[in-house]
Amino acid sequence: MSAANGLETMWSELVELCNEQFNSSPFKRLLAMKFTQARAQQYSIQMAYYVQNRRDGWGYVQGSAPFEVKKLIWQHEEDELIGQKAQGKVDHITLAVKEGEVFGLSAEAFERTARLEGGEVCFSAWIRLAQRPWLEAIAGSAILEMRNSGELIRGGSLSLRIAAMLERDLGVPMKKQINNAEHVVMDVEHANLLMQVARKYASNEAERRAILRGARESLMIDRVYRGHLADMLEALA
Amino acid sequence: MNLLEELLKTLDKMVNDQFESVEFKNFLAVPLTLERGRFYVIQNALYTSNRRDCWGYVQGGSPLDVKRVIWEHESDELINDPRAGMDHYALTVKQGEVIGLKPEDFERAQVPAMVQACFHAWHHIAMHNHWLSAYTASHMLERRNNGKIVKGGGMSYRVGKKFENELGINLKRMISLDVHVVADTDHSENISEMFERYVKTEEDCDLVLKGAQESMAIDRAYRGAVGYYMAQIN
Numbered sequence A: 001m002s003a004a005n006g007l008e009t010m011w012s013e014l015v016e017l018c019n020e021q022f023n024s025s026p027f028k029r030l031l032a033m034k035f036t037q038a039r040a041q042q043y044s045i046q047m048a049y050y051v052q053n054r055r056d057g058w059g060y061v062q063g064s065a066p067f068e069v070k071k072l073i074w075q076h077e078e079d080e081l082i083g084q085k086a087q088g089k090v091d092h093i094t095l096a097v098k099e100g101e102v103f104g105l106s107a108e109a110f111e112r113t114a115r116l117e118g119g120e121v122c123f124s125a126w127i128r129l130a131q132r133p134w135l136e137a138i139a140g141s142a143i144l145e146m147r148n149s150g151e152l153i154r155g156g157s158l159s160l161r162i163a164a165m166l167e168r169d170l171g172v173p174m175k176k177q178i179n180n181a182e183h184v185v186m187d188v189e190h191a192n193l194l195m196q197v198a199r200k201y202a203s204n205e206a207e208r209r210a211i212l213r214g215a216r217e218s219l220m221i222d223r224v225y226r227g228h229l230a231d232m233l234e235a236l237a
Numbered sequence B: 001m002n003l004l005e006e007l008l009k010t011l012d013k014m015v016n017d018q019f020e021s022v023e024f025k026n027f028l029a030v031p032l033t034l035e036r037g038r039f040y041v042i043q044n045a046l047y048t049s050n051r052r053d054c055w056g057y058v059q060g061g062s063p064l065d066v067k068r069v070i071w072e073h074e075s076d077e078l079i080n081d082p083r084a085g086m087d088h089y090a091l092t093v094k095q096g097e098v099i100g101l102k103p104e105d106f107e108r109a110q111v112p113a114m115v116q117a118c119f120h121a122w123h124h125i126a127m128h129n130h131w132l133s134a135y136t137a138s139h140m141l142e143r144r145n146n147g148k149i150v151k152g153g154g155m156s157y158r159v160g161k162k163f164e165n166e167l168g169i170n171l172k173r174m175i176s177l178d179v180h181v182v183a184d185t186d187h188s189e190n191i192s193e194m195f196e197r198y199v200k201t202e203e204d205c206d207l208v209l210k211g212a213q214e215s216m217a218i219d220r221a222y223r224g225a226v227g228y229y230m231a232q233i234n
Helices: A003-021 A025-031 A036-065 A067-082 A093-100 A107-112 A116-132 A135-145 A160-168 A177-189 A193-201 A205-235 B003-018 B023-030 B034-061 B062-079 B086-098 B103-107 B113-128 B129-145 B156-166 B175-198 B202-230
Strands: none
Touching: A003 A135, A003 A193, A003 A205, A025 A160, A025 A205, A036 A067, A036 A107, A036 A116, A036 A135, A036 A160, A036 A205, A036 B034, A036 B113, A067 A093, A067 A177, A067 A193, A067 B034, A067 B062, A093 A135, A093 B175, A107 B103, A116 A135, A116 A205, A135 A177, A135 A193, A160 A177, A160 B103, A160 B156, A193 A205, A193 B103, B003 B062, B003 B129, B003 B175, B003 B202, B023 B156, B023 B202, B034 B062, B034 B086, B034 B103, B034 B113, B034 B156, B034 B202, B062 B086, B062 B175, B086 B175, B113 B129, B113 B202, B129 B175, B129 B202, B156 B175, B175 B202
């Protein structure tokens, strides 16, 4: 198989894997939930922790990646860690906390609420994956943004689907869910990072297999994580 | 003296003591020739790359506000240092032109065995330690380059002066060394501010000192190794 065909095949497989997430039992359970205010509050807090864990993961990936890829990741992290100040956009953690206000959450609520136990375990697993050889590691982080890209996911990305549920159940319009709304847009852009890297660094079968291995493992952790979130929501009134 | 003041004083003593070590003395005593200078500049580019690896790992393991400080720090290094108008790797490659090096010389560069071992050791600290130890380990290499702290000048300044005195190349023309004389002073001061926020207990101090001691030991081994390899070049 030529490198170009190999890349296209790999990309198609990655896109299918992301779409299959939504057919998994944990995703179905999570997306079948009905949000109450208490559920929305806890979900919002846990998602802020998820975003923080992504920052851990991308940091480790930046550490092990080649110089040119480090630069791409550094730029990617500007949106997430710092925000686009010139466009008046805040970082994504601040955004998550601000979004919490529409569900009646204060900034202190984020500080005093612990991470979900199952979430903690998944976060450790994602960090471990981020410390693996860099092609596996970058795939492990980038695939989560592909799974959140409205361009790649049939029926809408995870952020879009959750936002629609919150609008349906709590009457909070998407434009007021500033964190979800931002990710619906940003993750379309960020989802292209992996292919950009693969074009230069995945020129043989072994490299493409490494990317698929990292992606599959991350999506497995993602399913477990979403299952824990569904358990948490079920336990709340 | 409070806990933090005492800790910072200890760190300052440690970076000054580096220059009294046999490894640093041997390294700084190797007479420069053009070939040795070329070897050093190429090795310095590889060292800079290793720093980028480690700061990335440290960013991964740190609390959010520390991540932001490291991200800003890496802006100069990875993207563009306004003092130089380019990133620090490009700056090192550009500096090489002064002594007849081409970009391909950097691309082809091999990491010698003893240097490789040091790079792995720094990776290990950055990735597998408590974040305060990891953070300090990387910070200490900039503190050791801070002329406001190190009596007689930091490493970049001293090596720059060797190029000036022994090869007749003015420090201003050794643009990477020259920028690092200032940049690492700024960086080490910005990064040092984080200690004020996070070092509150004896246990925190121990974590900082662990990272500092281990990194300084590797730094001595690294300088000893580079000096050894330079001395092999006629």
